[in-house]
Amino acid sequence: MSTRLKETFNGSAPGAPATAGAASGTPATTGAASDAARRPQPDPTPPAPAALAAKVRTLAPSMTRSMQRVAETVAADPAGCAALTVTGLAERTGTSEATVVRTSRLLGYPGYRDLRLALAALAAQQATGRAPAVTADIAVDDSLTDVVAKLAQEEQQCLADTAAALDTTQLEAAVAALAGARRIDVYGIGASSLVGQDLAQKLLRIGLIAHAHSDPHLAVTNAVQMRAGDVAVAITHSGRTTDVIEPLRVAFDRGATTIAVTGRPDGEIASYADHILTTSTARESELRPAAMSSRTSQLLVVDCLFVGVAQRTYETAAPALSASYEALAHRHAPRPR
């Protein structure tokens, strides 16, 4: 059958011998025209996406021995072959460049370049497909690559859980209280102390009077000063950290509005909280103590509080934000490069 294409692909009819440049652009002779006309489809298949192995099997019978070698090599190790040039692949399969190109054509690509691209794509698909859920606990002998993947995965899950479980009504109330507060105290101990400082830093940045306390004694001392119109925020994952509950109780008794950010909305701390924001907890393992996921979760809640407050005090918050940015500029070395 004439389908046995004359190696040449574009309409360079044998009519014009040698013929340098003219080939592509020239409208051409009758011979070329009819050739083009009779070239309905070089190959009915569009650049195959990922069903390459199947295609190789289908087409194998119509291939010559050398071409089969190329096709099989390619199907067996897409990733490896994608890294090779024509010459490289020719060598690896013990054939010539011409054969590689011919194989590429037979498989439905315009040339080797495109086969190579498809190979890279295929390799990527295989790679992602082969990476199933990494839900397993982090083990002592996990590679660092695994550790990174698992940690990222777990924290992402934690964020999703927290967002889904967060009570918008409570959040709304908490934001309103913060936005109108005369002064804000934040209580947190240990890991939660950092979250508290983060909140206080952010609120300060938009012009609110906020202070984070991690010293239980000082916290209580300060709490005594609180009164109606003030807001106290307590952050504790367990919901029963006495050193944090105590100042919140004091502030509550003094008439301040109290907010609890906790993973145990039924804990003792709930008794003294006007608004409760629940953080979620991920499974924890030996190497991944609760502190990690609770922190992630708490920070998301804190960010939500901050953005909410910033929205409601936009008139003052926006200028304050850019001002604090400007003020820090000179603490940085001159632009590199």
Add this chain to the structure above:
Amino acid sequence: MSTRLKETFNGSAPGAPATAGAASGTPATTGAASDAARRPQPDPTPPAPAALAAKVRTLAPSMTRSMQRVAETVAADPAGCAALTVTGLAERTGTSEATVVRTSRLLGYPGYRDLRLALAALAAQQATGRAPAVTADIAVDDSLTDVVAKLAQEEQQCLADTAAALDTTQLEAAVAALAGARRIDVYGIGASSLVGQDLAQKLLRIGLIAHAHSDPHLAVTNAVQMRAGDVAVAITHSGRTTDVIEPLRVAFDRGATTIAVTGRPDGEIASYADHILTTSTARESELRPAAMSSRTSQLLVVDCLFVGVAQRTYETAAPALSASYEALAHRHAPRPR
């Protein structure tokens, strides 16, 4: 291979006195000298797999305008760009072939050919992967429900980007250094200070001697005491916070092993870091300053460091972890219910 590329920017190597040196290093410090001597490796970046969008964001600030155009085009439409030749992409972005090649290099590939391969791979992943994830900026009039959803979404993305872009080799080296450290100093200012404290807290928990400094003067004072066998960690998103660079430089000069956790691996801080861990940067908007995403990213890196160290010192870490847990038990109110 033999083609020793000429235009190689390899400015990535901090030592290159050509550009960076002229600009910032002019004051002629001892740092520059020891720096050149101890320069770790020419290009720490392996061909990124799929973290391309993140990488573009990270590197964008250090790119010229035309390069940014190329990088953005490529990040926005990997599939489309994979089909283009250098010339095609140059035309599409209104630049020249040279610029496209330069951009490819900056992104960590040997040349355009390889970037194109990676693009094809990325496109394939995206195609099989999930929906494009629509992330609009947070607006002033968004409802709190929207705010929660958007924040959670963005932080998740940030985690994924960070994990994908994290250089395992660097991480491995950093973990090894920390695990064997005689003492560990952590430098961080502002928002990064909290991350630093988090790291120090965690390391303390597993029996290492770690201290976080947020006072620049005290940090330098402490850095002077560092010597070989000690490890200094600096955390700065911008990579050019002088108050953090300074103590790291001092520790570096004293012979300590230095680690930088930064969003700008090409920043000045790179000159004094034996190991660089790159955090990724999310788009930032007015209501969501860079601090938020950088913090999320930094914390993931810190967690990875911690888990890595805990694995390598498991014999002592495991008992230490449970011991600290026990020790805190009495600070909690009796179990509710």
Add this chain to the structure above:
DNA sequence: TCACCTCTGAAAAGTAATTTCAGTCACCCG
């Protein structure tokens, strides 16, 4: 304003892909 320095793209140089072409081999027919 001038000197300097970086960025940029046009074009040269180089590398990889494609096509040509002639040699080889197997098969088939006389």
Add this chain to the structure above:
DNA sequence: CGGGTGACTGAAATTACTTTTCAGAGGTGA
């Protein structure tokens, strides 16, 4: 059994694409 025929193959020539070089444009600081 021998000669002819046609298909397969790889070396070499050609073409397409990529990379490097280089000089001018545009900006910046003195």
